[in-house]
Amino acid sequence: MEEHEKLLKIKNLKKKYQINKEESLQVLKGLSFSIAHGEMAAVMGASGCGKTTLINLICGVDKADEGSIMIDHTEITGMKKSQMAIFRRNNIGMVFQDFNLLESLNVKDNILLPLILENNTENSEERFEKIMNVLSISDLADKSVTDISGGQKQRVAIARALINTPRIILADEPTGNLDARSTKDVMEYLVHINEQFKITLVMVTHDSYAASYCNKVILLKDGIIFSELQKGKKSREVFLEEIYDFLKQIGGE
Numbered sequence: 001m002e003e004h005e006k007l008l009k010i011k012n013l014k015k016k017y018q019i020n021k022e023e024s025l026q027v028l029k030g031l032s033f034s035i036a037h038g039e040m041a042a043v044m045g046a047s048g049c050g051k052t053t054l055i056n057l058i059c060g061v062d063k064a065d066e067g068s069i070m071i072d073h074t075e076i077t078g079m080k081k082s083q084m085a086i087f088r089r090n091n092i093g094m095v096f097q098d099f100n101l102l103e104s105l106n107v108k109d110n111i112l113l114p115l116i117l118e119n120n121t122e123n124s125e126e127r128f129e130k131i132m133n134v135l136s137i138s139d140l141a142d143k144s145v146t147d148i149s150g151g152q153k154q155r156v157a158i159a160r161a162l163i164n165t166p167r168i169i170l171a172d173e174p175t176g177n178l179d180a181r182s183t184k185d186v187m188e189y190l191v192h193i194n195e196q197f198k199i200t201l202v203m204v205t206h207d208s209y210a211a212s213y214c215n216k217v218i219l220l221k222d223g224i225i226f227s228e229l230q231k232g233k234k235s236r237e238v239f240l241e242e243i244y245d246f247l248k249q250i251g252g253e
């Protein structure tokens with residue numbers, strides 16, 4: 001893969017947290033990897049290895065100590081907070097474990113919220129309809145988000161992440177609050193939107209089953225990359241076995 005085909009390029013990323021005056025915790029110790037345009041990748045590793053830290057650095061809510069994060073040729077590590085907030089709104093769609101939907105708004109308004117905040121709802125109807133169709137939530141548009149299932153809530157959250165035509169979707173444990181049936185549904189829909197909208201997707205997960213839907217799995221250990229697994233032409237089931245085997249080596253399952 002040529003460098004210019006990479007959407008996300010992370011080089012030598014370092015992050016430590018100051019625990020108290022004397023102690024600090026070096027979580028990321030020089031992490032490097034890249035994600036191609038249109039790729040769907042999972043980041044895995046034992047609890048506390050720095051997965052959420054990594055997502056927070058990529059979406060710019062926290063700052064790295066060293067290293068570089070490029071999203072489509074834009075270096076984000078040096079950006080000011082206000083600049084980063086604008087970049088994030090225009091380029092990054094976020095999906096969270098607990099959905100982060102507003103209960104006072106119905107499904108449609110939750111999805112349109114990023115455009116409403118930007119005062120940019122003109123010509124959004126066609127994209128809204130397409131997203132609703134692809135995620136099979138058209139029938140839910142007028143419902144309150146308190147009256148739909150967990151799996152449906154996550155599909156609404158994915159629709160909201162997509163509405164602004166982002167370059168990348170970052171998902172932190174998107175199936176963490178879902179049962180097995182809804183996990184399967186949500187992962188199938190994520191594959192579907194990855195294909196239909198050619199959107200690049202990076203998710204952090206504990207769940208090997210969810211990760212097995214991705215084209216690539218990045219395994220973190222001790223603050224660096226332990227291994228990168230490619231699905232290639234393998235079936236999802238065979239890829240799942242491979243993920244299990246590697247996770248056993250790093251104590252992640």
Ligand SMILES: Nc1ncnc2c1ncn2[C@@H]1O[C@H](COP(=O)(O)OP(=O)(O)OP(=O)(O)O)[C@@H](O)[C@H]1O
Nearest residue numbers: 017018019025027046047048049050051052053054
């Ligand atoms: N703001 C913070 N201050 C101090 N330590 C922190 C802070 N945020 C995270 N940590 C620590 O850094 C390490 C990595 O945390 P992080 O949440 O990134 O891990 P994770 O891989 O996402 O964990 P999990 O899988 O359990 O969600 C953990 O030991 C955590 O306790």
